[in-house]
Amino acid sequence: MEIIPVLASLASSVSRAGINVLDRRQFRSANNSSALIGYWNNFPPIILMTPTVFYFVAFEILIDFLLSPLVILVSFLIQLVAHAFLYAYKFLRVVDVAIISKVADFTIPLCLIFLGYLAAYSNLTVILMLILVIVLPLSLRSHFEANLSILFLIGALTLQGMIFFGLSYKDLIQTNPVSLIAFAYISLVYRFVLSLFFILLRKKFLDLFCYPHHSISMPTYWLRGLLTTITQLSFIVAINTKNLTLIWLILNSTAFIGAICSYFFLDEKLSKYDLLLLLTVFVLTTSITLILNYA
DSSP states (O other): OOHHHHHHHHHHHHHHHHHHHHHHHHHHHSOOOHHHHHHHHHHHHHHHHHHHHHHHSOHHHHHHHHTOHHHHHHHHHHHHHHHHHHHHHTTSOHHHHHHHHHTHHHHHHHHHHHTTSSOOOHHHHHHHHHHHHHHHHHHOOSSHHHHHHHHHHHHHHHHHHHHHHHSOHHHHOOSSHHHHHHHHHHHHHHHHHHHHHHHHHTTOGGGGTSOOTTTSOHHHHHHHHHHHHHHHHHHHHHHSSSOOHHHHHHHTTHHHHHHHHHHHHSOOOOOHHHHHHHHHHHHHHHHHHHHHTOO
16 A cells, blocks of 8 residues: 555545634634635635646646536536535534535435436445434534525535536546646636625625635635645545545545544534544445445
8 A cells, every 4th residue: 555645645634624624713703604705715725726736737738627618517516515514614513514514425325326327226225214314313403594504515515426426537537646636726716716706796896805804814714725725636646546445534534533623723512422423424424435336
């Protein structure tokens, strides 16, 4: 087993967990718009990734990705999920969002089975439905908007997963580092443009020039941008290996790392019940991933 992909997957998981903590902090500090936060979250990583991109990627490749309808579609889906996460962080703890996001690992294959895109394993279908019946009610809250954010997040992740399943990534991008870097960069650009569009739609023109200082400091936004850059680039290094089993296990541990970080940096309480539910969902989603051979 190569050590570099393992280290890269660890770096990606830790960085992703750090992003989750900062996103939760943004909404604990003030009642901000997810469109505004998305706009300022996407700006720093574009700047930070630009030197790496123009060093490794030919200009013609960037233009090809920029003009690709599939890249635009995927970027829209990614930003939709990002908005769903930000909306959820308004009402829920990091550990809650981590657990709820894993529900999509059950809803995606279940929807694909019902639609006939996956072989309808009767036993697997029953297991998935039983898991949903148990896990989903445990995730719901008494607050209406909190439940709305939960359903929005699960729905966005499920939609993204189903469309990604239908798309052939080999048609979208070649699985080599240069193409992956180009794709990651252009998708960030389109996500930034989409956030810009939402702000202009709300006629909040001053938001384009004044970052939400009442949320987190400007250096913290750049820290988040750095973490995003590390997450993107380390993920690309991590998945470029023949043995993905261990890599996916490490990447799937982001929820644990995020929960621990939120405990230390946000003083969010973690009960034994939280940890048990998180561990249970982790084991179940890992098992489903291995069974369906997602890797």
